[in-house]
Amino acid sequence: MPDIDKKDRPVTSVTDQEALEFHATGRPGKLEINPTKPMATQRDLSLAYSPGVAVPVKAIAADPQTAYDYTARGNMVAVISNGTAILGLGNLGALASKPVMEGKAVLFKRFADVDSIDLEIDTENVDEFINCVRFLGPSFGGINLEDIKAPDCFVIESRLRELMDIPVFHDDQHGTAIIAAAGLINALELTGRDLKTTKLVCNGAGAAAIACVELIKAMGFAPENVILCDTKGVIYQGRTEGMNQWKSAHAAKTDMRTLEEAMKGADVVFGLSQKGAFSAKMIRSMAERPIIFAMANPDPEITPEEVARIRDDAIMATGRSDYPNQVNNVLGFPYIFRGALDVRASTINDAMKIAAVNALANLAREDVPDDVVAAYQGNRPRFGSQYIIPVPFDPRLISAIPVAVAQAAIESGVARKVITDMAGYARELSARRDPIASTLASLYERVRRRPKRIVFAEAEEEQVLRAAMSYANQQLGTAILLGREDLIRATAERAGIDLNRPGFEIVNARISTRVEAYIDYLYARLQRHGYLHRDAQRLIHNDRNHFAATMVALGDADGMVTGITRNYSTALEDVRRCIDEKPGHRVIGVSLALCRGRTVFVADTAVHDMPTAEELADIAEEAAGLARRMGYPPRVAMLAYSTFGHPSGERSERVREAVKILDKRRVDFEYDGEMAADVALNRKVMEQYPFCRLSGPANVLVMPAFHSASISTKMLQELGGSTVIGPILVGLDKPVQITSMGAKDSDIVNMAAIAAYGGS
């Protein structure tokens, strides 16, 4: 069980205030609705609404299946709850469940491009709830039930499945069961067990547990080898206390009465109950090479550290992201619905669930290819006791699971649309998901594995302190706070930030013991550039950028972030006085623009005002390198106002020349130009130039000059609704990132993490 000692604290811990601010910032909540058709002209309105809308109305009335062609139904799932069992928090009501349901809706979109809306129904009456949902059927392609207490959830789901002709899926039951079963299959394989003879104990007999037990029995577990326990102990035939029909269906013919008795000699134990339910004695009494899935959230029935102290032959999984082998339903519901929606399935049946189980289990046995390594913090996990199930950010999930689910739906006769080209479908699926979320997540994970000391050069500012707190809280490393200690502490107190916890270090330039070394270093660099010794003294004593950059140059910090109090070019000049460019590289700025599921890298957005052809070629190489490091195979477009010589003009000459220079350099990425932005980004327009060497729309845009780079990224941000990260500085010998003036704490912490990643 390597490495688990370091993982005592949850890595994603956030403060209550951060969580509230996250939800309240900007438009409150996590969701908004956007039209997919233009609504600009009278004609648009006539088509979208009266009179044009009457035509699809009549078509749907004549043939209901055409609703999938003319409305959003086919890609729309409702996430529905009454809040009676919100996560592990209990019955806090429908309204309080809304943040969770919005969260599930966002995960649907993020991971599988499924549009989703949350609906909170304010009743605990089972019949009222059922009636409310059943009449909503025409609006949706599927219903994802969430956080409804047992046994109500069983009645609600089975009645709605009968009443509705679209998939109804209780995520807490089947999502959990599918992921647990996938992990179990692999753990059985690794321990050389046959599922027909394996003895399993499941502690807990609620929503998740009953579904797990039903699924593994459907997969071939012998009913007599499965023992279910609840708060009253073993569920045995004839027991009357605390029973219901769902527990009775799994009551065992046995003399055992306690969990402790049941676990003696058991091969597998599932915990779907409560923190701490498994004792050391129970774990010790299990069979050799036991399989222990302690899935209670947020704290498992027993921790991996505790198990490791008791025995070293166990395969261990939990529901948490900070241990190996996370069993979490986010691995399932987005992809299962994706597959079900794509074949317009009328239900999600056992065949589809088992197909999802096998697809997930098989994925963990495959070699992890290069372009997926980023999702695993740069490591290449090998199928084994520490890797029995993929992580949620594995980009292969989007093509593996929906294909298997869709195929099973077709074969089991519940699909209303047949996909014949499954390989083509898998390719389409891969293109649906933008890897930026996994890229950033894996970047953060990688930094967590090798935490870094990052100096926050403007630590007297409140948003910088907030970013530093988030950096430390997320266990990315030590936040070195540069500034006057009294001011930093006063600001922290006003902002409610506790600086006495681990993860912070305050450095005051005026009293630092390293000042003389920094002055000597800077003077040696600048003495032949018109600087006197006292100029170097003044810069180190009075200027936080020079002090911080020198700290990084001399190895007293791993990286630096600055920029909110000084404009970009000034901050960059400060840094360049202290740090050179990396040998053989050119310092440039690259902005990441994320818009409608696409990510493009735009360069140079920071340094070169009017680059020469040679400089443009260098910029292309640096930007392509960054794209590749972030997991995107680069397709570089050298942009201009003209495309392949038309219209002709002097201004495009430099860009054409840059392409020739790249030809001579025999670079190892796709590039072409000069071309206009629409040719670079729009496949159809690009097709008018069949000789174009790009294999698809560009994802790296090299701008002809700084002004066009800056204007276009700002327009994308303001008018196009893009999220822009950066400019990210690349090409410096040490990792330094500069934010824009007035950046928010979330932007600053991203830049700090990027600086830390640069030093990994």
Ligand SMILES: NC(=O)C1=CN([C@@H]2O[C@H](COP(=O)(O)OP(=O)(O)OC[C@H]3O[C@@H](n4cnc5c(N)ncnc54)[C@H](OP(=O)(O)O)[C@@H]3O)[C@@H](O)[C@H]2O)C=CC1
């Ligand atoms: N990792 C994952 O992806 C998921 C994990 N879970 C976890 O599973 C647990 C149960 O969730 P869910 O099924 O939705 O909840 P339910 O309320 O539907 O069921 C809880 C069950 O646990 C039993 N139980 C509670 N405490 C103990 C105990 N100390 N010993 C034995 N049995 C106990 C209850 O017994 P009784 O019937 O006697 O009251 C009940 O059967 C939670 O901790 C939840 O976090 C749930 C979904 C997904």
Ligand SMILES: CC(=O)C(=O)O
């Ligand atoms: C993970 C989940 O769905 C839950 O805890 O309820």
Ligand SMILES: [Mg+2]
């Ligand atoms: Mg849930």
